Amino acid sequence: xxxxxxxxxxxxxxxxxxxxxxxxxxxxxxxxxxxxxxxxxxxxxxxxxxxxxxxxxxxxxxxxxxxxxxxxxxxxxxxxxxxxxxxxxxxxxxxxxxxxxxxxxxxxxxxxxxxxxxxxxxxxxxxxxxxxxxxxxxxxxxxxxxxxxxxxxxxxxxxxxxxxxxxxxxxxxxxxxxxxxxxxxxxxxxxxxxxxxxxxxxxxxxxxxxxxxxxxxxxxxxxxxxxxxxxxxxxxxxxxxxxxxxxxxxxxxxxxxxxxxxxxxxxxxxxxxxxxxxxxxxxxxxxxxxxxxxxxxxxxxxxxxxxxxxxxxxxxxxxxxxxxxxxxxxxxxxxxxxxxxxxxxxxxxxxxxxxxxxxxxxxxxxxxxxxxxxxxxxxxxxxxxxxxxxxxxxxxxxxxxxxxxxxxxxxxxxxxxx
Amino acid sequence: xxxxxxxxxxxxxxxxxxxxxxxxxxxxxxxxxxxxxxxxxxxxxxxxxxxxxxxxxxxxxxxxxxxxxxxxxxxxxxxxxxxxxxxxxxxxxxxxxxxxxxxxxxxxxxxxxxxxxxxxxxxxxxxxxxxxxxxxxxxxxxxxxxxxxxxxxxxxxxxxxxxxxxxxxxxxxxxxxxx
Numbered sequence: 001x002x003x004x005x006x007x008x009x010x011x012x013x014x015x016x017x018x019x020x021x022x023x024x025x026x027x028x029x030x031x032x033x034x035x036x037x038x039x040x041x042x043x044x045x046x047x048x049x050x051x052x053x054x055x056x057x058x059x060x061x062x063x064x065x066x067x068x069x070x071x072x073x074x075x076x077x078x079x080x081x082x083x084x085x086x087x088x089x090x091x092x093x094x095x096x097x098x099x100x101x102x103x104x105x106x107x108x109x110x111x112x113x114x115x116x117x118x119x120x121x122x123x124x125x126x127x128x129x130x131x132x133x134x135x136x137x138x139x140x141x142x143x144x145x146x147x148x149x150x151x152x153x154x155x156x157x158x159x160x161x162x163x164x165x166x167x168x169x170x171x172x173x174x175x176x177x178x179x180x181x182x183x184x185x186x187x188x189x190x191x192x193x194x195x196x197x198x199x200x201x202x203x204x205x206x207x208x209x210x211x212x213x214x215x216x217x218x219x220x221x222x223x224x225x226x227x228x229x230x231x232x233x234x235x236x237x238x239x240x241x242x243x244x245x246x247x248x249x250x251x252x253x254x255x256x257x258x259x260x261x262x263x264x265x266x267x268x269x270x271x272x273x274x275x276x277x278x279x280x281x282x283x284x285x286x287x288x289x290x291x292x293x294x295x296x297x298x299x300x301x302x303x304x305x306x307x308x309x310x311x312x313x314x315x316x317x318x319x320x321x322x323x324x325x326x327x328x329x330x331x332x333x334x335x336x337x338x339x340x341x342x343x344x345x346x347x348x349x350x351x352x353x354x355x356x357x358x359x360x361x362x363x364x365x366x367x368x369x370x371x372x373x374x375x376x377x378x379x380x381x382x383x384x385x386x387x388x389x390x391x392x393x394x395x396x397x398x399x400x401x402x403x404x405x406x407x408x409x410x411x412x413x414x415x416x417x418x
Numbered sequence: 419x420x421x422x423x424x425x426x427x428x429x430x431x432x433x434x435x436x437x438x439x440x441x442x443x444x445x446x447x448x449x450x451x452x453x454x455x456x457x458x459x460x461x462x463x464x465x466x467x468x469x470x471x472x473x474x475x476x477x478x479x480x481x482x483x484x485x486x487x488x489x490x491x492x493x494x495x496x497x498x499x500x501x502x503x504x505x506x507x508x509x510x511x512x513x514x515x516x517x518x519x520x521x522x523x524x525x526x527x528x529x530x531x532x533x534x535x536x537x538x539x540x541x542x543x544x545x546x547x548x549x550x551x552x553x554x555x556x557x558x559x560x561x562x563x564x565x566x567x568x569x570x571x572x573x574x575x576x577x578x579x580x581x582x583x584x585x586x587x588x589x590x591x592x593x594x595x596x597x
Contacts, residue, residue, distance in 0.1 A: 074500065075499050075500075076490070076499060076500075077539070080539075105536070106536060106539065117454075119450050119454065119455060119459060120447065120450070121455065121459075126447075126449065127449065127450035128449065128450050129447065129448045129449070129454065130446065130448075131446075134444070134446035134447075135446070137444050137446060138443055138444055138446070139443070185442075185443050186447065188443070189443060189445060189447050190447065197591075200461040202458075202459070202461070206536070206542050207535065207536040207542065208458055208536055208542070209536075210461065210535070212461075214591030215591075216591050216592075217591075258459070259459045261459075261460065261461050263461065263463065265463060265464070265465075267461040267462065267463055267464075267531070268463075268464050268524065268525045268527070268528050269461075269528065269531065269532070270528055270531070270532035270535075270536075273523060273524050273525065273528055273586070274517060274522060274523050274528070277586070279510065279511070279515070280511075281511055283510055283511035283585050284585045284586070284587060285510075285522075285585055285586050285587075286586075286587060286588060286589075287586055287587070287588040288588045288589065289588075392510065392511050392515060393512070393513050393515060394514075394515045395515075
């Protein structure tokens with residue numbers, strides 16, 4: 001496609017092109033494939049002999065070893081902290097299980113599934129105990145959904161922009177296909193008494209991490225997850241079973257799920273009161289702010305993925321909302337002066353990551369890239385200024401502001417506030 | 419037309435059928451015996467439900483804190499490597515918030531529940547209920563919430579009023595309750 005043709009597809013200022021640009025370009029490119037001959041002596045090393053044998057489980061190419069999580073643990077511990085997903089090196093909406101973010105409060109327990117039981121008790125007619133093998137016999141449901149720590153992007157509350165990569169700033173979100181038993185089925189067997197209003201979930205880690213969940217969420221779409229991306233959960237994500245609450249802050253999806261106690265009130269656990277609460281500048285603090293807000297993020301370009309030369313680039317990113325489906329993502333390359341609608345890879349799924357893309361001809365001048373998501377509930381991703389309104393200093397949970405990446409004339413990308 | 423009627427009747431039969439059958443799941447939940455639940459499995463509620471029998475005071479808790487807690491949380495709950503547990507009163511909405519039991523935590527029962535559940539970090543579960551009550555009492559004492567000699571037990575702990583409690587609120591989840 002000539003530059004003249006591309007210019008006719010301008011969708012906003014500063015080089016942003018129509019969201020269907022790459023789709024049209026693909027139709028023309030197909031005719032120009034090369035059919036170069038390759039003689040025996042010109043074979044690359046890996047074509048001169050049979051390759052390695054097969055293996056029981058695959059690993060990535062060694063040339064991709066730089067694509068890894070970034071584990072940071074609290075001083076004196078190895079398992080109390082978080083490992084962030086390398087978002088800028090990933091594509092699509094599924095995070096490989098080995099790169100899914102993790103947040104632990106006292107390490108990763110090595111649980112023997114034969115010895116592990118899930119106890120359902122409290123305000124129920126029939127207290128029950130379930131084994132992992134038993135739960136695997138239940139009718140399972142599968143959904144592709146995101147999981148985000150409510151502390152994700154918390155560094156963006158800093159008064160001046162932190163110079164860090166996309167994954168360091170935002171890597172506490174990932175997407176997976178989760179398969180498990182609808183928790184409502186198990187509660188139905190146990191028979192919740194009319195007094196039951198909340199469910200206290202606790203895990204079998206050394207911290208016995210516990211959270212209180214309103215039963216309305218359980219009846220809505222909660223599952224006891226057994227599989228992630230087709231295989232049984234990995235230990236870091238709750239093997240042999242975890243609670244999974246679609247669209248809600250990650251901490252509430254208790255891993256290594258051990259007990260479910262139905263109660264008439266929340267337990268006010270340490271995590272849900274002293275940690276995962278939202279403090280306002282008036283000194284008041286809101287508890288149980290479970291739903292994750294509408295959010296999007298350009299993963300490429302982003303810091304570390306600098307632009308090599310001016311020319312045509314694909315802006316790629318992820319968008320998600322705890323309220324349901326992503327309806328639209330808009331992209332700007334001029335700090336929000338003009339916006340163009342991004343292309344969404346596929347029909348967005350509820351409470352799932354959606355991949356968006358936009359074609360951009362970078363002309364070599366400084367630019368500021370933004371993305372702004374709208375969900376099916378009509379919520380529009382707010383600016384940083386709006387997110388910060390009314391927050392107490394240091395109150396960093398549930399940050400979903402529009403992320404700005406500045407591209408300077410050399411093509412270097414960094415985090416900025418606009 | 420006839421086809422549609424047939425399909426509708428089939429759907430009707432399905433629902434009648436499923437309503438009449440007892441089991442729509444494999445029913446593999448085994449009856450849970452009371453004896454299978456450990457004390458840790460039962461949540462401690464703000465009204466004291468779930469608190470075990472036992473007691474302790476700050477006087478008894480101080481030496482326990484020196485053995486089990488001080489290396490991470492510092493002398494008197496301050497200047498440790500990990501979370502500050504005392505002080506910070508009035509700092510919450512200021513520029514340098516210090517969130518401690520006294521300045522932030524809304525419920526005293528949470529202190530007992532968390533210490534028993536997760537502490538000491540390297541040896542969770544190694545303290546007796548009396549020791550957990552004593553450490554709880556000492557932490558509350560460090561924050562000026564109880565006096566040094568107060569006996570903290572399953573009756574008195576839920577009555578302890580935390581200074582910042584009134585600043586907490588949450589939305590109701592009572593709508594759409596039930597299947």
